[in-house]
Amino acid sequence: MAxxxxxxxxxxxxxxxxxxIDMHRDLDEGASAKANAKLVLLLANHIGDLEVLRExxxxxxxxx
Amino acid sequence: MLKTYVQPxxxxxxxxxxxxxxxxxxPVVIIGAGPVGLSAAIDFATRGVATVLLDxxxxxxxxxxxxxYAKRALEILDRLGCGDPVVERGISWNVGKxxxxxxxxxxxxxxxxxxxxRPAFVNLQQYHFEEMLLARLRALGRTDLRWMNKVVGVDxxxxxxxxEVETPDGRYALTCDWLVVADGARSPVRHLMGxxxxxxxxxxxxxxxxxVMKAEFxxxxxxxxxxxxxxxxxxxxxxxxxxxxxxxxxxxxxxDPEEEKKPERVIPRIKAMLGDDREFELEWVSVYTFQxxxxxxxxxxxxxxxxxxAHQVSPFGARGANSGIQDTDNLVWKLALVMxxxxxxxxxxxxxxxxxxxxxxxxxxxxxxxxxxxxxxxxSRVFRDAVLELAESYPFARRIVNSGRLSVPAVxxxxxxxxxxxxxxxxxxxxxxxxxxxxxxxxxxxxxxxFLASLGRGFDLVLFASQAPLTAAQADAIAALGRDPIxxxxxxxxPQGGGLASAPPGCEVLEDVEGWLAxxxxxxxxxCYLFRPDQHVAARWRALDAAKVRSxxxxxTCNDQAAPARAGRAPAHA
Ligand SMILES: Cc1cc2nc3c(=O)[nH]c(=O)nc-3n(C[C@H](O)[C@H](O)[C@H](O)COP(=O)(O)OP(=O)(O)OC[C@H]3O[C@@H](n4cnc5c(N)ncnc54)[C@H](O)[C@@H]3O)c2cc1C
Numbered sequence: 001m002a003x004x005x006x007x008x009x010x011x012x013x014x015x016x017x018x019x020x021i022d023m024h025r026d027l028d029e030g031a032s033a034k035a036n037a038k039l040v041l042l043l044a045n046h047i048g049d050l051e052v053l054r055e056x057x058x059x060x061x062x063x064x
Numbered sequence: 065m066l067k068t069y070v071q072p073x074x075x076x077x078x079x080x081x082x083x084x085x086x087x088x089x090x091p092v093v094i095i096g097a098g099p100v101g102l103s104a105a106i107d108f109a110t111r112g113v114a115t116v117l118l119d120x121x122x123x124x125x126x127x128x129x130x131x132x133y134a135k136r137a138l139e140i141l142d143r144l145g146c147g148d149p150v151v152e153r154g155i156s157w158n159v160g161k162x163x164x165x166x167x168x169x170x171x172x173x174x175x176x177x178x179x180x181x182r183p184a185f186v187n188l189q190q191y192h193f194e195e196m197l198l199a200r201l202r203a204l205g206r207t208d209l210r211w212m213n214k215v216v217g218v219d220x221x222x223x224x225x226x227x228e229v230e231t232p233d234g235r236y237a238l239t240c241d242w243l244v245v246a247d248g249a250r251s252p253v254r255h256l257m258g259x260x261x262x263x264x265x266x267x268x269x270x271x272x273x274x275x276v277m278k279a280e281f282x283x284x285x286x287x288x289x290x291x292x293x294x295x296x297x298x299x300x301x302x303x304x305x306x307x308x309x310x311x312x313x314x315x316x317x318x319x320d321p322e323e324e325k326k327p328e329r330v331i332p333r334i335k336a337m338l339g340d341d342r343e344f345e346l347e348w349v350s351v352y353t354f355q356x357x358x359x360x361x362x363x364x365x366x367x368x369x370x371x372x373x374a375h376q377v378s379p380f381g382a383r384g385a386n387s388g389i390q391d392t393d394n395l396v397w398k399l400a401l402v403m404x405x406x407x408x409x410x411x412x413x414x415x416x417x418x419x420x421x422x423x424x425x426x427x428x429x430x431x432x433x434x435x436x437x438x439x440x441x442x443x444s445r446v447f448r449d450a451v452l453e454l455a456e457s458y459p460f461a462r463r464i465v466n467s468g469r470l471s472v473p474a475v476x477x478x479x480x481x482x483x484x485x486x487x488x489x490x491x492x493x494x495x496x497x498x499x500x501x502x503x504x505x506x507x508x509x510x511x512x513x514x515f516l517a518s519l520g521r522g523f524d525l526v527l528f529a530s531q532a533p534l535t536a537a538q539a540d541a542i543a544a545l546g547r548d549p550i551x552x553x554x555x556x557x558x559p560q561g562g563g564l565a566s567a568p569p570g571c572e573v574l575e576d577v578e579g580w581l582a583x584x585x586x587x588x589x590x591x592c593y594l595f596r597p598d599q600h601v602a603a604r605w606r607a608l609d610a611a612k613v614r615s616x617x618x619x620x621t622c623n624d625q626a627a628p629a630r631a632g633r634a635p636a637h638a
């Protein structure tokens with residue numbers, strides 16, 4: 001049973017995407033990788049539900 | 065080499081068995097006088113079972129390996145009668161600190177709640193620890209301990225186990241009904257029997273140094289990730305008794321173990337860590353690789369494996385000796401019942417069931433800690449460091465930091481020996497069947513003591529009462545249970561300030577002096593708990609019913625079913 005919301009859920013996707021790319025501005029590869037890692041950890045904690053997180057991981061890895 | 069410790073040497077004494085015309089027979093032989101073999105022998109002795117304990121060496125642990133003994137292991141030692149010396153000699157601690165680079169990222173307390181007799185951990189050199197177990201074993205006087213007796217052959221194919229033992233006087237043979245194998249991680253006996261312990265070796269090396277120094281550091285566990293004095297690796301500092309401190313340095317896989325052990329390499333590392341000109345002396349140095357592995361089964365017919373011989377973990381979490389002692393806690397009462405003819409042999413399969421489950425939990429925890437401490441890839445390193453950076457400010461990340469999930473006993477959730485709660489009983493809290501008993505202060509005959517110390521060696525029923533006297537039916541049930549073939553001893557718990565007008569004979573009354581007992585056990589008047597001889601909850605109810613208690617005892621001893629058909633099963637020794 002899919003619990004991960006894959007329907008559009010972000011009110012202004014363009015603003016989100018811009019903010020995401022902005023987050024990495026002037027960061028070298030290492031710093032960017034770390035920022036991404038922190039972002040994943042922060043969001044994962046916000047979501048909390050391991051089942052949802054596993055579903056997202058499977059899609060991200062290309063298994064679904 | 066050790067400056068604070070003189071290694072004792074115990075005499076080899078020739079046993080009359082060595083001159084016997086035919087191999088002498090003993091009910092139980094234990095191989096290996098490490099922490100696990102010693103605990104097993106003591107447990108048997110406290111149950112009146114004489115054993116023969118064989119060790120190839122003539123001394124206790126050479127060098128201090130295990131340092132941290134966990135609360136549950138200490139509680140087991142209390143039951144065995146040697147908790148006090150260990151706790152008095154050792155260093156008690158509850159607090160750990162985790163540093164990332166040059167910053168403290170968080171502090172944890174492993175025992176935040178009062179009302180426990182034992183601390184989360186006691187640190188003590190393994191050789192001291194073993195000496196204390198030996199003293200207890202000798203005081204009990206029921207163990208035939210034979211130093212310099214090396215087991216070189218095992219034949220477990222028949223109804224008896226036959227051993228070949230090598231001594232300074234040559235070889236001799238022995239037979240036994242039951243063989244407990246606690247001969248350590250390399251387990252020669254496991255190899256002799258053609259059995260394997262399988263798992264994972266971590267591609268990393270660790271320098272373990274014990275140093276003697278005067279330091280006023282608090283008694284806490286300090287763990288560093290990537291500290292300035294040891295870049296890109298981890299380090300750990302622990303206090304032991306006698307001003308001895310344990311220091312671990314992660315070295316990486318490419319380090320040369322022989323080079324790294326040399327004082328000219330070790331001393332500068334420690335100087336950099338201490339950061340001052342403090343005087344210290346090296347006590348003991350070794351370089352280890354760690355592994356997590358276990359045997360597929362711990363019981364092989366009449367041969368039963370325990371401790372490192374059966375399962376091995378990396379030391380982050382201090383789960384090695386601690387879990388081995390829990391193996392013996394689980395095994396000995398079962399074997400004693402089987403030997404007394406009061407339980408079928410099948411009960412021993414539940415040792416396998418329960419301790420394999422616990423070993424898997426320990427291996428999982430130790431593997432995860434090792435993976436966090438030693439990231440296996442660039443990306444896992446990035447995540448690890450991200451967790452550590454976030455941990456300084458955000459509590460959620462602190463819970464992900466893993467510098468070792470320190471040893472706590474397994475809750476035997478799915479054990480076939482548990483009687484599940486009745487649906488209507490509505491118990492809340494942690495004490496589900498399969499849980500080791502939680503401690504609490506209790507009043508006993510006007511003195512304050514501890515709940516765990518008031519449990520006995522057999523099955524115990526703990527009945528929470530109100531001020532009102534017991535009903536006649538309750539008193540009869542209690543008396544009858546005490547006369548069963550597997551007797552159940554009852555303790556009655558009364559509330560704070562309460563007394564009991566009349567307690568049935570032979571029934572101890574405990575006062576819940578601070579109310580922790582009722583709270584931890586979610587108890588109300590009438591609630592009763594049945595504890596196994598290893599102090600695990602076997603069953604619990606909201607009201608006493610002797611028939612239910614009996615069937616729970618039967619279930620916890622495998623006396624509840626007709627023996628399963630043996631047809632088609634491999635013989636027990638296979
Ligand atoms: C660096 C380090 C740190 C550790 N820290 C901790 C910790 O903090 N907490 C913790 O709980 N654990 C810790 N451990 C693990 C702990 O030391 C082991 O789990 C523990 O010693 C296992 O006990 P054992 O009795 O099973 O085996 P061992 O202690 O290895 O004892 C086996 C015994 O069997 C004997 N023997 C072997 N072969 C034969 C034979 N053929 N015949 C007769 N006798 C034989 C040996 O002489 C020995 O006495 C640590 C280990 C290391 C290496």
